[in-house]
Amino acid sequence: MSGRIDGAIRRAQYSLRYVVFSAYYAAVRRNHRHEWYAPKKRVGSASFRSYELVNKHGDDVLLHRLLHACEPGDVVYDVGANTGVYSLAVAASEPDTRIVAFEPNPDVAAQLRANVDRNGFGDRITVREEGVGAATGTRRFHRSTYDELGSFDARNAGAWEASVRDEIDVHVVALDDVVAGVGADNTGEGEDGELPPPDHIKIDVEGYGLEALRGARETLRSARPTVYFEPHTEGGEDRTADVASLLRSLGYRIRIRPDAWVCTPKTEPGRSSD
Template sequence: MRQFEDTGHSGRLVAVLCEHDAVADAAVEIPDGGGAAVVRLVPDPERAPLLHRSAAVEAAGRLGPLSWHEPAADLRVAGVNRTESDFLHREIFVDDVYFRHGVELPAGAVVVDVGANIGMFTLCAARRSPGARIIACEPLAELAAAVAVNAELHAADVTVVGKAVGAAEGQTDFTFYPHNSVMSGAFADPDDDRRTLRGYLLTGADSEGADPQDRLMADRLAADLLATEPRRVAVTTLARIAADHALTRIDLLKIDVEKAEEDVLRGITPELWAGIRQIVMEVHDVEGRLASVTTTLERRGFTVVHEQDPRLADTACVNVYARRPGTPPPAGAVPPTPAHHPDPGPVLWRLEAELRDLLARRLPGHPAPARFELTTDLATPADRPAAVPPVTVPHTARVEVFTRIWASIFGADAVRPDADFFDLGGDSLTAMRLLARLEEQLGEDVLEPDMIFTESTYGALAAAVQASGEPPARPARSR
């Protein structure tokens, strides 16, 4: 890459880009062999703090194996995989699953998030409670790293405890599902978890009347998504966390620990119980666990209600909400408003769209940049991998079959290399049906069931469809 001199077209382009409030500075680069320009942007730290902090995280090398996901126009997070980030955003921010039945937070709340995953609930709590102090517990290193990055990104006061929470301190075996981390846990049972995931896949809002083919594909998809990776993790207790962090009260205790919920409760001392005002937890109702948890909470002075998400009707997962009766709402416990937290500025996809529109209006007829990159310092050379050649979709009979199916689902306009399955509105049920129709016409193993969740663009999937029908290369003959 070489950087343009600030003259001519490049100078005008930079000047127009800097008209946007979120852009503090910009530079334009073109590939050494020519082609569309790459724009490097310095986000304004006041008007685009979310993107400015993102650039700082990357510049410091703290993103690691995580990647950026933007599930909403005001939310950017570091995550393990996009589908889980989208799922967690929908459950926590859109469906508001944790703040029901009177559960609310005061300003400056003390919150303990047990089973934090990438910290999506932690971020939601920080938004609802200005000045909240949050202890986020997550034993898996890559997920705990995401919590820390996301807390920094959103300027939240979060302490990350990189341990599981249970009945006693020590260590335990832990099953990690890299492609479906939300179901990881110390009590993971791959067979039971496959049934749970299969039930979820088949009870989506638009999945009524799932046929036998859907059910077969759900079985295969669940098996692929629950490939296991054993871990050994440290365990602490809520009592120890409270002592280590001088917690005299907990305004909201959230527990989502995949079948270990009773162990978490057993690690609470009587003194700590008295300081807990609200609890929201997911309970796996097997062997009478829901009744047992409800009884425990009621004996500790809570009023308890529970409900099940309709999408989890074929699973044992139930949400439990416990509040101390007779306690007046804490001061400041009002529905969140935009004034409760600073404007984070745009996420990258929204800023890109606004900049492309601005350039089209101000510099009509000039070629649009190929992409935008974030940086904190234009003087620092871009640290990017070698350029990846554009995806070339082969024109073969196999790809034509895939293209017809893709177009029948998303429309002819979606047949382009960069069109993304999830951006187009695809979900788990859509994936199952796309795969089923592919296999009807091209046979089994045309795509690995989980490939849509990892290689989600039309171009990448079309190339995979073609590759699956090619004979393996012959080994070289020895002489």
């Protein structure tokens, strides 16, 4: 009897969470589209406005580590930018930084642009409506009823109580190609399309992080950026051991906290590390 009662309680909790989250994402979509209300957000000493209704991710460990490490003139690649809290916070905290924000979902990328424009950060933040992966090309992207869970894996897009809303083909770039200026016609970065190599890379891509890192091997070897990585299962499979192995093979030290890896270069690439 108690098992049935516990099951009923869990189902009720899931149903309530689905209603609340669905209502929130629907409200946020409309708010971005019409640009009605952009409440002020505060992250550490940084202050900015966005059309998100709450300060989502403002307390993230990775974000605070990134803000602490950024210096004037640094270049930040925000991979899986979503509506832009990391990019906006960095731009507000260090006006002389340059941020490149990658977001493959066209609807969410439009929300990101609205937030960049609201703060007048267009000279600091470049929005690229692209995914990041192991190779440059095209890939099927699954949009979720919870916008934040959109993923290249349908199982990740349907996590929690969400479901896949639809599927679209999106452009995907390897970060090594971005730094080398390959595919410059798609960048909007001027005639050559080149971007400066990153000092910091934040990666939060709903289970696709290993692929993003595989496409950045040369950049990690040469530029030696700090990597701020949020681990996720990939379609229900835990690939974090593969991620750790790749980073360590490139001479990175990994400091692990719950849902947050800060990865710093400690040796020359090619040398062994613990």
